[in-house]
Amino acid sequence: MAAMPPRQSPTVRRRRLAMTLRQLRDRAGITSSEAARRVDHDASWLSRIETAEVRPHPNDVRALLNLYGVDGDQAEAVIAVARQARQRGWWQRYSDVLPDWFATYVGMESEVSALRIYECQMVHGLLQTEDYARAVFRGAPVPMREEEVERQVALRMERQAILDGEDRPVLGVVLDEGAVRRAVGGPEVLQAQIMQLIEQSTRTRFRLQLLPFGAGTGFDGSFTILDFPHMPEPYPDAAEDRLVYIDTLTGALYLERPAEVAAYATAFEQLCALALSPADTRDTLRAIAQELAA
Template sequence: MTLRRLREQAGLSSTEAARQVDHDGSWLSRIETAEVRPHPNDVRALLGLYGVAGKQAEAVIAVARQARQRGWWQRYSEVLPEWFVTYVGMESEASVIRSYQCQMVPGLLQTEEYARAAFRGAPIPMRDSELEQQVALRMDRQAVLGTDDQPVLRMILDEAAVRRVVGGPKVLRAQLDRLIADCDRTRVQIQILPFGAGAGFDGSFAILDFPPMPEPFPEAAEDRLVYVGTLTAALYLEQPAEVAAYSAAFEQLAAEALSPTASRDTLARIASDLAT
């Protein structure tokens, strides 16, 4: 986002800027949407082109160097569609993730067996080897939980998401036990939107907040975006009006959902019903 803003301030198109540092326009577009991590030397060349120098340039390069080291998900590039690579990269940098899920438990909180069953039941079939790589990626995404860098998670799950018997009763019971344990995690809040709340919201989405960059890093124009996944692509919404609409929808859903304590009790009751 920062590189795109600096390019726009310099009055250059992505094609023009990329050509002047010996790359094509699609390369720079992928960098600006976080699909690929640029080499620090490429960032230095772009900043020189944009007229950014001194401490400000070094701060940008330092962040690019750290981000390149954190790009662990690149080893899954063979099974990850480009549009989801963008999300995984942004998820790893977020300070707050607010997510509403109307059909499934969110990937960050799934058990391995639940994730495997979810991929196996997906509408687009995949080879066993690809399925196992997808499961491994989902588990690796959860490595941030419980660390000093863990983002704040505010998860609203429609009651349908925690009653849908993905993988069978045993798998769902283990998944519910996992969610109950997650309710006690620091920086994790889980709320259930009960059937009795009415229509709810017809579509899952996530809102990602990003931490401010250290001085003298240029002030970011955007620090929040909305992710809406589809079967074959994704929407990344950054316009203030779009983000505000989804943020308001999330807070309205949170107000209609059960409290975290009541949600934990509901999960325990559903799990107990499965056991009997």
């Protein structure tokens, strides 16, 4: 089989497959336990598939699709996704420094169609310079060996590849002013980081806004909203697919319920309304960079 394109993530494919099989079973009016029994498995096996905990064999997927009355081109499209879900992601070569909870995020980030990001503490990883990223990892609450720092920096730089190419995602970022004034790595590193932000902000499909201290409000905690592309026909699933990611020191939250996602989408819109325009953001960043140079 040919290698998967860089923007085709097995993590996203596994998640899409789980959603599709769950929806198809619901439409067929078959319970989870009954469906599992009829393909010679137990209910816990199908439950783990429908929650994306395990990657089913394509032959098992074909059996489920036959049970649900899905055949022809639609069935083949789903089975192709099942095969793709079993491949290795590019990020797995960093497994020595990449915890499972963050590997899931990196896998999903690799195939998003849009990202909406609010950062209140520091510049987001997708926008960091190497020196800034290195300073972030060296100053992490949990100390790292220098070789671990360099591996983490390499991973972070490789993640940024999604911002290049014709299929790059739409990117909307709101940075709290504190995130660009916090002296990560010292004045020279921060100034270089800010200059790169200014340059990046002129790219197409990217909207950068600064939430100034003068706005008088903010949001208690950074978050990222990920939107995933629709699968092309004849794939049977046309459902809207998005989630919210929030990381912590030792783990992450993945919010998928429509009400949860809607609440964060509303919060992001409010932050955009309070933040400076892209042009005013660039002017303010230039002024901060000049202060640092002085």
